[in-house]
Amino acid sequence: MQILGVAHLLVSLGIVFATDKLLKQAFVAASIKFPSALFGMFSVFSVLVVFDTFVPALAKAFMDFFAPATLFIQRWLPLFYVPTLVALPLAVRDVPAASGLKIFAITCMYYSRSHFFCHCFSSQLF
Numbered sequence: 001m002q003i004l005g006v007a008h009l010l011v012s013l014g015i016v017f018a019t020d021k022l023l024k025q026a027f028v029a030a031s032i033k034f035p036s037a038l039f040g041m042f043s044v045f046s047v048l049v050v051f052d053t054f055v056p057a058l059a060k061a062f063m064d065f066f067a068p069a070t071l072f073i074q075r076w077l078p079l080f081y082v083p084t085l086v087a088l089p090l091a092v093r094d095v096p097a098a099s100g101l102k103i104f105a106i107t108c109m110y111y112s113r114s115h116f117f118c119h120c121f122s123s124q125l126f
Helices: 002-029 036-054 056-080 084-091 097-125
Strands: none
């Protein structure tokens, strides 16, 4: 039974990966600047909504087939996700120090002001 589960995971994950690669190649070939992954997610969502509306059993079967792949992706997504803070030094490399200090001061000022007003508002409610 475990071998069947691993095979199911590999097939469903392989289909997701292959579809993503094919969409990316198609978008590059057509010179489309829109993110192919976002189009793929919207397409899957649309297909599932249509299936669920007209043929709910097919939508359930679709979800059940890809469940191992989605669970695997959910579990390992943080490993493949590059947080914004990792790329931050590359983004701020060309920002002058004076502008960086202004941005930091404005952020701190509005952050503290926001907390103050939220505290005042919430103390009036409760």
